[in-house]
């Protein structure tokens with residue numbers, strides 16, 4: 001052991017009791033040691049400040065806590081490899097095929113529509129912001145499913161004009177299937193801003209890019225049965241009034257219909273709005289009643305079943321996903337071309353709205369009874385008065401217009417559709433995945 005080492009051994013561990021050594025060697029060492037300590041200290045302080053700044057910046061935080069800011073994430077896109085994937089995904093592989101940009105492709109309806117289009121040889125490119133309104137791992141699982149069938153989902157937001165313009169630069173889409181939206185009726189009371197951001201600002205942004213694209217695509221997009229609001233005339237027909245929305249969600253969808261009219265009128269965009277009636281099925285949305293009722297019944301948790309005044313039933317025209325997909329494809333296939341070019345209208349263009357429902361409303365309590373039979377578990381029912389939360393008492397679609405113009409003919413009843421949903425649910429969540437809320 002060297003002399004130098006023995007000096008070090010003599011340094012007491014308690015700083016207050018430290019006695020200066022007269023040795024010049026140890027003196028120099030101590031000076032060096034204290035500057036090193038200072039340098040380390042300030043480096044850590046500096047690093048700490050950078051980290052604080054980094055994590056407070058909304059654009060760099062992958063999952064911001066404030067839900068209204070979810071889509072302020074930054075996404076990576078661009079580059080030759082990325083463009084190659086975009087092109088390959090959107091390539092048409094059948095005669096008379098179409099190339100479709102599907103927004104909200106990792107969503108429930110978006111996944112089913114994308115997969116079906118791809119299967120029949122159309123070019124499909126997905127776009128999704130993968131927000132955390134509900135369990136994003138379900139969206140990732142849907143993405144994996146689509147990837148296996150050759151559909152690439154670009155990660156990005158419909159509010160990102162530069163990204164949308166880039167997509168139209170790389171691919172001359174013939175159609176846009178616009179399904180990206182902030183869904184859910186009741187959540188609008190919690191986070192109204194997200195509805196304005198996606199359903200209004202995002203939609204306008206998409207239409208702006210579409211109107212300037214050459215060629216302009218034809219657009220089919222998701223409106224909602226909720227636009228009928230407090231309408232009491234049944235079944236709901238497209239000619240009925242839609243000026244009494246009961247929720248902000250409904251109001252933003254209704255606004256979308258008016259905005260569609262404007263872009264059709266000024267720029268010659270071909271626009272078809274589809275009023276979906278409570279869509280359910282495998283790979284569905286965990287925020288919807290049939291989905292979380294299933295989860296809670298299996299967990300033995302009680303479920304709230306809403307009832308109207310005087311024990312009146314609350315009912316929905318539940319529509320199975322495969323029927324909705326058929327309606328979406330028929331709308332795409334019958335959409336006429338947009339008429340504008342260079343951002344200017346050249347002639348009148350198609351403007352349509354269709355109900356896509358099943359035409360057989362079922363009381364929510366009956367939905368629960370079907371689930372009980374399929375799950376072989378009795379639900380703990382908590383019957384409560386319909387809260388003032390944006391929900392309407394009933395929905396019932398008149399589908400004669402869609403029947404005539406689209407050949408739309410729903411064929412799955414609630415019992416059959418829920419059976420398929422339950423089978424999927426049990427197999428999906430038995431694979432170690434937890435049923436997230």
Ligand SMILES: O=C(O)[C@H]1O[C@H](OP(=O)(O)OP(=O)(O)OC[C@H]2O[C@@H](n3ccc(=O)[nH]c3=O)[C@H](O)[C@@H]2O)[C@H](O)[C@@H](O)[C@H]1O
Nearest residue numbers: 183184185224225226276277278288289304305306364391
């Ligand atoms: O057609 C649409 O355009 C909309 O359909 C869907 O909305 P809704 O028809 O309201 O479906 P959903 O929430 O499943 O409630 C179903 C029933 O359960 C009742 N309900 C609900 C919750 C509860 O705790 N108890 C209860 O009884 C409730 O009162 C209701 O009667 C989509 O979510 C929406 O995004 C939009 O697409």
